[in-house]
Amino acid sequence: MRLTALRKHAWGYLFLVPAVLAFALFLWLPIVKGFVYSFYRVDFVAGNTFVGFDNYAAVFGDPDVATSIRNTLYYMALALVIGFWVPIVFALGISELRRGQGFARVAAYLPNVVPVVVLYGIWRWFYDPVGPINAAIQAAGGDQILFMTDTSWSMASLVIMETWQQFGAAMLLYLAAVLSVPRDWYEAAEIDGAGVWDRIRYITLPSIRGLILLMLVLQLIGTSQGFQSQLAMLDGGPSNATLTYALLIVKYATTRLELGVASSMGVLMFLVLGGLAILQFRMERRRGSGA
Numbered sequence: 001m002r003l004t005a006l007r008k009h010a011w012g013y014l015f016l017v018p019a020v021l022a023f024a025l026f027l028w029l030p031i032v033k034g035f036v037y038s039f040y041r042v043d044f045v046a047g048n049t050f051v052g053f054d055n056y057a058a059v060f061g062d063p064d065v066a067t068s069i070r071n072t073l074y075y076m077a078l079a080l081v082i083g084f085w086v087p088i089v090f091a092l093g094i095s096e097l098r099r100g101q102g103f104a105r106v107a108a109y110l111p112n113v114v115p116v117v118v119l120y121g122i123w124r125w126f127y128d129p130v131g132p133i134n135a136a137i138q139a140a141g142g143d144q145i146l147f148m149t150d151t152s153w154s155m156a157s158l159v160i161m162e163t164w165q166q167f168g169a170a171m172l173l174y175l176a177a178v179l180s181v182p183r184d185w186y187e188a189a190e191i192d193g194a195g196v197w198d199r200i201r202y203i204t205l206p207s208i209r210g211l212i213l214l215m216l217v218l219q220l221i222g223t224s225q226g227f228q229s230q231l232a233m234l235d236g237g238p239s240n241a242t243l244t245y246a247l248l249i250v251k252y253a254t255t256r257l258e259l260g261v262a263s264s265m266g267v268l269m270f271l272v273l274g275g276l277a278i279l280q281f282r283m284e285r286r287r288g289s290g291a
Contacts, residue, residue, distance in 0.1 A: 031270070034266050037263035038260060038263040038267045039051065039053070039055065039260075041055075041260050055260045055263070055264040058261050058264075059264050059265055059268065064240070064248055065248065065265070067240050068240075068247070069245055071155065071240070071241065071242065071243055071244050071245075072223075072224060072246070074155060075158075075226060075244055076220060078159040079159050079219060079223045080219070080220075082159050083163035083166075083219075084215075084216065084219055087167045087168075087170035087171035087174050088174055088212070090108055090171045090175075091171050091172075091175040091177075091178055092174075092178065092200055094171075095179060105175065108167070109168035111164055112168045114165060120229070120233055123233075124233070127147035127148050133147070148234060151239055154234060154237075154238060154241045154242050155241060155242050158229045158230060158234075158242060161233075173211065177207070177208040178204055181204060185203050189202070210284065213280070217277070220276060221273050221276060221277070224246070224273060226244055227246035227247035227250055230242040230243070230247050231250065249265045249266055249269075252265065
């Protein structure tokens with residue numbers, strides 16, 4: 001019976017082979033090599049030398065690692081406070097529109113298509129001491145803010161920039177979930193006298209709770225790996241204020257050329273994020289079984 005089923009679907013399995021090979025070659029093989037290299041002093045010229053747990057000891061003994069972990073946690077917290085609720089609010093607002101909903105979707109998604117090189121150039125101009133943001137602040141009677149050189153503003157400035165660019169994609173997912181809620185529920189609530197806020201609180205948000213939890217976990221994982229804007233805009237500065245854990249891994253691998261230490265840092269991140277993903281799956285399973 002199994003052999004018959006295998007023959008029946010043989011062509012389907014055959015078409016899966018290239019995808020599986022690409023997945024294994026470009027994802028799982030680097031993960032395995034990362035685990036292996038974490039126990040070696042990597043030298044592509046003289047050859048690799050087994051050093052045991054010395055790379056992990058170097059990680060725990062580097063004060064920059066503690067700084068990068070604090071910065072990463074701060075970055076993740078800022079992304080939650082500043083950016084996580086933005087796509088939800090936009091999705092709820094657009095779903096309530098009676099006219100112009102299509103235009104609003106396109107307008108909200110447009111920042112996602114801006115190339116990062118252009119994005120960084122635009123926001124460098126925005127954040128310049130004589131740029132438009134500071135001009136508006138000073139016109140309103142406020143003091144000039146040094147967004148890029150003030151350690152208390154640098155990380156928040158990057159989060160605001162990334163929120164502006166990336167919220168559109170998440171907004172479309174939330175909007176699709178909101179629009180999938182049966183309209184009969186809203187009509188029944190309106191008949192009972194429920195207002196907009198009551199419908200959102202008692203119907204919409206509970207209906208998309210699973211998606212909100214999933215997006216929360218994905219954002220935590222994504223922000224924990226953030227380094228691109230920190231590298232391109234400030235190179236971890238000023239005074240290491242934007243040096244994230246992932247950026248420190250990049251610096252170990254490309255600047256300090258200590259690939260073994262970089263691999264050990266990657267392994268530690270992999271274990272933490274893997275644990276977070278397992279926790280999310282268990283929470284989803286419990287929620288599903290309790291439904």
